[in-house]
Structure formats: structure tokens, C-alpha cells
Amino acid sequence: MTSPTTEREERSTSSGSGTVPPGLPRTSRWGSLPLPARHLLLAALGLAAVTGLLFATGDLTALRVAAVGYTMLAIAGLQLLVGGSGQVSLGHGAFMMIGAYTMALLVLHQPMLPLAANLLLIVAVSIAAGVVVGAATARLHGPYLAGATLILAVGLPGLAHRYHDVFGGSNGLNIRTAGAPPFLDGIISTSEWRALVVWTTVVIGLAALATISAGRLGRRMRAIRDDETAAAMAGIPVGKTKVVAFVIASTAGGLAGGLQAYVLGTVTPSSFTLVLSLTLLAALVLGGIGSLWGALWASIAIVYLEIWARDLARAMDLTRNAENNLPVVFFGIVLILVLRFWPLGVHGALQSLRARLRARNSNSS
Amino acid sequence: MNYFITLTLNGLASGAAYAALALSLVIIYQATRLVNFAQPALALLSVYTAYTVTQLTGSYWIGFAAALTAGLLVGAFVERVIVRPIARTSQLNAIIVTLGILLVVQGGVGMIWGNEQHGFRYAFSYVGRFAPSDVFALASVGVVALLLFALYRFTPLGLRMRAAAFRPEAARLSGVKVGLMLTAGWGIASLIGALAGMLAGPPFISPNVFDVVFVFGITAAVVGGLDNPFGAVIGGLLIGLGMSYVSGYVGPELATLAALAIVVIVLSVRPDGILSRPTARKV
Numbered sequence: 324m325t326s327p328t329t330e331r332e333e334r335s336t337s338s339g340s341g342t343v344p345p346g347l348p349r350t351s352r353w354g355s356l357p358l359p360a361r362h363l364l365l366a367a368l369g370l371a372a373v374t375g376l377l378f379a380t381g382d383l384t385a386l387r388v389a390a391v392g393y394t395m396l397a398i399a400g401l402q403l404l405v406g407g408s409g410q411v412s413l414g415h416g417a418f419m420m421i422g423a424y425t426m427a428l429l430v431l432h433q434p435m436l437p438l439a440a441n442l443l444l445i446v447a448v449s450i451a452a453g454v455v456v457g458a459a460t461a462r463l464h465g466p467y468l469a470g471a472t473l474i475l476a477v478g479l480p481g482l483a484h485r486y487h488d489v490f491g492g493s494n495g496l497n498i499r500t501a502g503a504p505p506f507l508d509g510i511i512s513t514s515e516w517r518a519l520v521v522w523t524t525v526v527i528g529l530a531a532l533a534t535i536s537a538g539r540l541g542r543r544m545r546a547i548r549d550d551e552t553a554a555a556m557a558g559i560p561v562g563k564t565k566v567v568a569f570v571i572a573s574t575a576g577g578l579a580g581g582l583q584a585y586v587l588g589t590v591t592p593s594s595f596t597l598v599l600s601l602t603l604l605a606a607l608v609l610g611g612i613g614s615l616w617g618a619l620w621a622s623i624a625i626v627y628l629e630i631w632a633r634d635l636a637r638a639m640d641l642t643r644n645a646e647n648n649l650p651v652v653f654f655g656i657v658l659i660l661v662l663r664f665w666p667l668g669v670h671g672a673l674q675s676l677r678a679r680l681r682a683r684n685s686n687s688s
Numbered sequence: 689m690n691y692f693i694t695l696t697l698n699g700l701a702s703g704a705a706y707a708a709l710a711l712s713l714v715i716i717y718q719a720t721r722l723v724n725f726a727q728p729a730l731a732l733l734s735v736y737t738a739y740t741v742t743q744l745t746g747s748y749w750i751g752f753a754a755a756l757t758a759g760l761l762v763g764a765f766v767e768r769v770i771v772r773p774i775a776r777t778s779q780l781n782a783i784i785v786t787l788g789i790l791l792v793v794q795g796g797v798g799m800i801w802g803n804e805q806h807g808f809r810y811a812f813s814y815v816g817r818f819a820p821s822d823v824f825a826l827a828s829v830g831v832v833a834l835l836l837f838a839l840y841r842f843t844p845l846g847l848r849m850r851a852a853a854f855r856p857e858a859a860r861l862s863g864v865k866v867g868l869m870l871t872a873g874w875g876i877a878s879l880i881g882a883l884a885g886m887l888a889g890p891p892f893i894s895p896n897v898f899d900v901v902f903v904f905g906i907t908a909a910v911v912g913g914l915d916n917p918f919g920a921v922i923g924g925l926l927i928g929l930g931m932s933y934v935s936g937y938v939g940p941e942l943a944t945l946a947a948l949a950i951v952v953i954v955l956s957v958r959p960d961g962i963l964s965r966p967t968a969r970k971v
Contacts, residue, residue: 405780411780411783459952459956460952462955462956462959463952463955463959464959466717466723466910466914467910467914467951467955467959467960469723469783470723470906470907470909470910470951471910471948471951471952471955473903473906474903474906474907474944474945474947474948474951475945475948477899477900477903477944478903478942478943478944478945478947478948479945481941481942481943481944481945482941482942482945484941485939485941485942597899598791598794601725601787601790601791602791604784604787605784605787605788605791608780608781608784609784612780644798644799644802644803645799647798647803648795648796648798648799648803648895649795649799650795651791651792651794651795652791652792652795652796652799654791655788655789655790655791655792655795656788656792658784658785658787658788658791659770659774659785659788659789659792662774662777662781662784662785662788663770663773663774666774666777666778666781
């Protein structure tokens with residue numbers, strides 16, 4: 324279970340989110356801006372695009388747009404862990420569960436706290452959880468780490484059953500969160516408002532992840548991914564960097580889970596199954612490892628493949644059993660086919676397509 | 689004290705199934721450095737095959753034979769047709785594709801046989817403290833481990849399989865069909881996985897029945913050392929005992945988290961499992 328290949332990395336750092344595409348001249352003022360500012364500007368642009376999309380499509384898709392948002396945040400964190408530091412985690416859903424339950428408990432027991440405070444507390448709890456799990460698993464590598472995180476993903480929902488009084492057992496917890504503020508009445512619906520809240524948090528999180536990944540920490544992680552021993556000899560604190568990568572990923576996962584609880588208003592242990600954790604990692608590879616764009620395609624795939632499969636099952640008039648299971652089968656088949664024919668995932672396929680188009684253009688001109 | 693003995697015997701019996709599943713993971717890991725996350729899915733398919741065949745013929749043992757055959761064929765098929773072309777591109781992709789197979793098979797079984805539980809009988813009577821079915825579980829895993837040892841140590845096929853696993857290039861130059869050996873390894877591994885399924889499945893089977901079994905199986909493999917078959921068997925029995933005590937004295941909900949604690953503790957002392965040979969660090 325070695326790290327993803329390196330040649331991909333070269334391309335993704337030059338064309339990943341935030342940096343100037345290699346084709347453009349770097350004479351603009353854009354290039355002289357500090358990296359965090361550039362990422363925040365891009366984040367604002369992304370948020371504007373999502374707002375436009377929401378107004379264009381109306382209330383029906385708002386929930387789906389929100390789902391793409393929090394899923395993308397979770398996958399982007401996993402991207403930093405797997406694509407960045409080369410640690411394969413099969414337990415990312417467990418951190419979403421921690422975030423979601425934190426959100427539900429905060430809303431239930433501290434109803435007066437504003438949403439932003441809840442989100443900050445979720446970040447704090449997720450960091451703590453990430454430090455505990457990351458420190459415990461820092462010495463594990465490759466398949467051993469994958470196995471340990473897999474056990475976490477299966478074991479953690481057991482806590483919800485065990486401490487029934489706190490976590491509500493298999494029924495989980497139901498919460499009510501505030502909708503759109505009164506002065507926006509009639510302009511924006513509650514689900515649109517929630518989608519915007521989700522995406523605001525998500526773009527800030529993505530900007531932070533992009534900045535980390537482009538900075539010194541990101542370089543250290545990639546050095547560890549490519550050759551742990553060489554990185555250690557170059558003076559990089561291997562154990563510490565691995566734990567930090569794990570903590571960042573778990574924070575993104577926890578925040579994503581918290582947002583999910585905020586949008587859906589319900590948290591149950593059965594929404595954080597092994598399949599969720601596996602799907603997150605699988606979707607990441609399907610989208611393309613090494614770039615935040617991959618996380619975008621991955622989250623769209625998770626949300627929309629399921630919807631399409633349900634529509635397909637209904638159109639084909641399948642039995643209930645078939646209809647319930649078609650989404651996961653459909654996702655698995657798409658995953659296998661993408662890996663078979665586009666080993667670098669959707670993002671890799673798009674990049675090679677763009678390279679081919681560019682080559683053709685420069686030949687014809 | 690009585691309770692303790694009961695828990696111990698139960699733990700050994702369920703440990704046999706974990707040991708078999710761990711064996712099937714270890715065989716593939718030895719040959720390809722790949723943890724086959726699709727293993728529980730292949731076992732699931734085998735067990736449902738046994739269920740259907742038993743329903744049709746009325747004989748448990750014909751169903752049992754059908755399960756093992758199905759395991760062998762599906763394992764070989766999956767390696768040859770799905771995993772091999774992808775394993776050429778990258779190791780991470782090979783792992784992900786086994787996850788993909790897991791999703792497809794789990795969902796597919798649900799589509800064909802339904803998500804609800806089906807009753808599934810034991811090989812022998814399960815009544816009593818150390819019932820015949822428990823003896824059968826332990827004995828069959830013991831026999832499989834011995835057969836596997838004999839296969840690797842004394843037969844030409846085993847020699848070729850070992851050569852293909854440890855020095856693929858040298859083996860190829862000496863005329864070993866490395867690809868064929870890989871397929872054989874996957875077939876044998878999935879056959880043992882099917883046995884694990886037959887031991888762990890009863891009394892009820894459903895598409896998710898092996899999730900927890902798989903977790904304990906991978907725990908056993910990891911604790912024992914992913915490239916040591918004896919480690920897998922010992923790890924399986926240890927995990928069986930440990931989980932039985934935790935379920936009995938603390939609560940079954942916490943058994944999986946206890947498995948996590950065992951993995952972390954064992955691996956922080958011996959990072960490659962109990963029975964692994966320490967390897968020299970490459971610089």
C-alpha cells in the first residue's frame with residue numbers, strides 16, 4: 324500500500340486550485356498576492372457561483388447542493404491525508420460521525436449558542452479526536468493503518484448504542500436549527516439559506532486546505548509520502564507531520580459531519596456505516612487524487628450517482644430490494660470502470676483531455 | 689468461573705472463523721502486497737450460493753461443497769478479470785478496486801436475495817457448551833492450516849506459488865507462470881474465505897453479516913502479522929478469545945473498539961505483527 328504516484332503531483336500543484344494555470348503569463352497582480360489571499364478570493368468566487376446556481380435552480384436542488392458541499396469538505400480533508408501524506412484511512416466516516424453528534428448535542432443542550440460558535444466547537448472536538456487517533460496510529464503504516472481505521476469506522480457507531488441516554492441509540496438525535504433570518508423572508512428559502520451557510524463554511528475550509536497543501540507543511544507531507552526514510556534524513560519530523568495531517572483531515576471530516584447534521588436535522592449511527600467510509604475513499608480515487616478538483620468530482624459523484632441510480636431503479640420498475648441496493652452497486656461499477664480505463668480518476672482524465680486539446684491547437688496554429 | 693470457561697470456549701469457536709478469514713487475507717497479501725477488502729464479499733457470495741443450493745437439494749453438505757467451489761471460482765475470476773489490469777497501474781488503485789468489488793457484491797447480494805435475514809443452519813448441532821459445530825469449526829481451520837502448510841512446503845505448485853510471490857522476476861525467468869500462480873493464490877484464498885463464511889454465517893445471514901466478522905478477521909491478520917499464515921491462525925484465536933471476554937464482561941457494543949485497542953497496543957510494540965520477522969530498514 325504505497326503512496327499514490329508522484330508524477331501526478333507535479334501537474335496538480337501547477338494547476339490545482341489556487342495557482343495560476345501554467346498557460347497564462349504570470350505578470351498580473353494576481354501572482355503577487357499572498358497565497359492565502361488568493362485562495363480566499365477564489366473561495367469568494369466559488370461561493371458566488373454556488374449562490375448563482377441556487378437562485379437559478381430553485382429550492383429543490385438546495386439540499387443536494389448542500390450535500391455536495393459538506394461531502395466535498397470531508398473528501399478534501401481525506402485528499403490531504405491520502406494524496407498528501409500517503410496515509411490511507413478507511414475510517415473517515417467516523418470523524419464525520421463525531422462532528423455530527425457534537426453538533427446535535429450542542430444544539431440540544433446549548434440552544435442559545437450561535438451556529439458559528441457550534442462550528443468552532445466542532446473544530447475543537449474534531450482536533451482533539453484527531454490528535455488521539457492520530458497519535459495512537461502514528462506508528463502504523465500502509466495496510467496496518469488502513470486496518471486500524473477500518474475498525475474505528477465499524478466500532479464507533481457502537482458507542483451510540485452503548486450510551487443510549489446521551490446519543491439516543493439507533494434512533495439517534497433530532498435537532499431543529501434556525502432557518503433564514505427574518506429580513507430575508509421571501510427572498511430566500513430555508514433550505515437555500517442552509518445551503519449557503521454550508522458552502523460559506525466549506526469554501527473557507529477549502530481555502531485553508533489549499534493553503535496548507537501549497538505551503539511548507541504540504542511539501543513535508545509529500546516528502547514523507549514519497550519516501551519516509553529520506554524525509555526523516557532530511558530533518559522532517561515524520562511522526563509529528565503524520566499526526567498533523569491526520570488532525571487536519573479529521574477536522575475537515577468533523578466539520579463536514581457537523582454541517583450534515585445542521586442540514587438534515589437528524590443524526591443516527593446508521594448513517595455512518597462502514598460503507599460511508601469506504602465510499603468516501605473510493606470516491607476520492609474516482610475523482611482523482613492529488614488535487615482539490617478531484618474532491619469536487621468525487622462529492623458530485625457521491626451525491627448524484629445515488630440520485631440517478633434511484634431514478635433509474637424507479638424507471639425500470641424494479642423490486643424494492645433491487646431499488647434499495649442499486650445505488651451502491653451502480654457506484655461500485657462506475658468506480659471499477661473509471662479505475663480500469665482512467666487510472667488517474669476523473670480529474671486525471673480531464674487533464675489529459677485538456678493537454679491533448681492544447682497540443683492540437685498549437686499544431687494547427 | 690463457569691462463565692469464564694463458557695466465554696473461553698465460545699471465543700475459541702468464533703476465533704476459528706476469524707482465523708480462516710485472516711488466512712485468506714494473508715495468502716493474498718503474501719503474494720501481492722495487497723489487502724483484499726473484497727474478501728468478505730466473496731465469502732458472502734459463497735454463503736448465499738450454499739444457502740440456495742441447500743434449499744434446492746436439501747443437503748447441507750452439497751451446499752457446503754458449492755460454497756467452496758464458488759469461492760474458488762469467484763476468487764480466481766476476480767483476480768484475473770478485475771483486479772489484475774488495475775493492479776498494474778497503482779497499488780492504491782488496486783486497494784480501491786477491491787473496495788469497489790465489495791460494494792458491488794454486497795449490493796448485488798441484496799438485490800438478488802434481499803436485505804432481510806435468512807435462516808442458515810450450522811454444520812452440526814450447536815447445542816451445549818462445546819457443541820459439535822464448535823469442534824467442527826476448530827478442526828476444519830486446523831486441517832486447512834495443515835493442508836496449506838503441506839501445499840506450500842511439499843508440492844511443486846506450492847513451490848511455484850512461493851517463488852512467484854517472493855521473486856516474481858526470477859520465477860518468471862525459471863519458467864514459472866507468475867500470473868497463473870497469482871490466480872491460483874486468489875482462488876485458494878477465497879476458498880478459505882468461503883469456509884470462514886460457512887463457519888461465521890449461522891444462524892442468520894444477511895448482506896451485512898460479515899462486516900463485523902471482517903473487522904475481527906483483519907484485526908487477526910494485522911495482529912498476527914500480515915505475511916505470516918501461522919500468525920493469522922494464532923491472531924484469529926486470540927481475537928476470538930479477546931472479543932468473547934469483552935462482550936461477556938463489558939458489553940458487545942464495545943467489542944469492535946476493544947479490537948482497535950488491541951491492534952494499536954500490539955502494533956506499537958511490534959509494528960509488523962506478533963510473528964513477523966523484523967526486516968532491515970532500507971536507507
